[in-house]
Amino acid sequence: MLQLKSISLLQFKNYTNKVFQFNKHVVGICGKNGVGKTNLLDAIHYLCFTKSYFSKSDVVNVQQGTQGFRIEGLFERNEQDETATCVLRETNKKEFLIDGAAYDKFSQHIGRYPCVVIAPDDAVLITGASEERRSFLDSLLSQINPEYLQQLISYQKILQQRNSLLKSAADTGKIDEALFQILTQQLLVPGNFIFEKRSQFLVSFLPKVKRRYTEIAQREEDISLLYESRLLETSFEALLAASQQKDRALQRTTTGTHRDDILIQLNGQPFKNLASQGQRKSLLFALKLTELEVIHEERKIIPLLLLDDVFEKLDEDRISNLLKKVCMENNGQVFITDTNSDRLRSHLDQIKADFELISL
Known part of the structure; x- marks a missing residue:
């Protein structure tokens, strides 16, 4: 209570x-x-x-x-x-x-x-960039799993340090290679933890959202929600190794769980491109009310x-x-x-x- x-x-x-x-x-x-x-x-x-x-x-x-x-x-x-x-x-x-x-x-x-909030500007969860959906997912998982929050904080701190080093190297023309490799290795533990918890959680969460959407819309629609992450195909270690040259050129870490997304489609096309305002609002309510349901189940x-x-x-x-x-x-x-x-x-x-x- x-x-x-x-x-x-x-x-x-x-x-x-x-x-x-x-x-x-x-x-x-x-x-x-x-x-x-x-x-x-x-x-x-x-x-x-x-x-x-x-x-x-x-x-x-x-x-x-x-x-x-x-x-x-x-x-x-x-x-x-x-x-x-x-x-x-x-x-x-x-x-x-x-x-x-x-x-x-x-x-x-x-x-x-x-606590769960539904506000008018939350429409960006549907129409906005991937950052909005990651933030929603991270907030939900942080409320039910304290260790997830600590690993997320650790990942973001190391990511910021690695990106700062890459930018500094571009400005000075030199990079501390040993520090760069240390930070790269340090990303692996929290990054893999976050990926595993997200992928395990979304297996049951996304179908619940779809069912809730159907209840709210009061009709069946061809909607799909999928977890999108490069870590589903390749190990994080291999991705970081393969992207080092690109990271140095762009002065930021271009691969990792900070690039994940929830892919939402309607009739096989991006949901935000086809959906009406009513459909977008229905999906927003479905996401938020499923969040409430899951937190209740996990935290009692x-x-x-x-x-x-x-x-x-x-x-x-x-x-x-x-x-x-x-x-x-x-x-x-x-x-x-x-x-x-x-x-x-x-x-x-x-x-x-x-x-x-x-x-x-």
């Missing part, structure tokens, strides 16, 4: 000092654009991931004209209450604490409060589900169908933002959800 009972915001985005209480399974957050609905969801995301969902920099989330912010949430986790606190100091140093005890590393917190805790303005350009039937799945078939806590409180109330009444509405 995971429930967020309350949250307090100090100097966070447009909130000077505000406390919210959450008492129901479903929490609707209503108000006009610009009043802070998305900001409230982002504060919840901070408590789950130690960072923003919508911006890479902590500083941009500090209320204008002030220094630092503080977010504090009271959670019930496995029938025990605990307080999570995220503080950005005036010096821009960030701290994260559970019941007053600070983490040595923020990565230790990932997975404690599992139902993740918090944050839905930000997801009803845009959906017809009434699709809205009702979506709400039924996320509010009635899912027993976890759900937070939903909408500009139209009457519409949201009507739909939640219709499915007999246990809900409350917060007006901003």
Whole structure:
């Protein structure tokens, strides 16, 4: 059981000092654009991931004209209450604490409060570059497997060092050959670990996404989802050895798990080229709701589900169908933002959800 009972915001985005209480399974957050609905969801995301969902920099989330912010949430986790606190100091140093005890590393917190977000800009997961789908996959696996997160951090650190060495060599015309070979070897352990965990996981995950897509679309379509990685054909060691000359010329590591992708096709063609807006949205929901299902299965805790303005350009039937799945078939806590409180109330009444509405 995971429930967020309350949250307090100090100097966070447009909130000077505000406390919210959450008492129901479903929490609707209503108000006009610009009043802070998305900001409230982002504060919840901070408590789950130690960072923003919508911006890479902590500083941009500090209320204008002030220094630092503080977010504090009271959670019930496995029938025990605990307080999570995220503080950005005036010096821009960030701290994260559970019941007053600070983490040595923020990565230790990932997975404690599992969370799934669906937001309008998430459409790039379908239409964007491979980096978007890798990020989605890495976030999911990091929430269910702490070792995966540590191996991913190690891989990215070594990759950055190797790329910096290649760029420096291009600038100076010289390369520390011994260091280059050491970094190349060091990539192998985390790289192979990441590949093995991704390939094992996606064997069961991708068919689940396809089934969920069919449920949401309410009809069979010729859609396929495949894991795309050069490591499926050749060992990572052999790939790195074969690409050394190319890496030196392009000043970056051109092969590895940082190049993997999930190939999505419709009728044998790239999905993003053929799919309608409704099909893209259906696939996005399928990916995210399958993520929620898998995290629940693996962690035995139902993740918090944050839905930000997801009803845009959906017809009434699709809205009702979506709400039924996320509010009635899912027993976890759900937070939903909408500009139209009457519409949201009507739909939640219709499915007999246990809900409350917060007006901003």
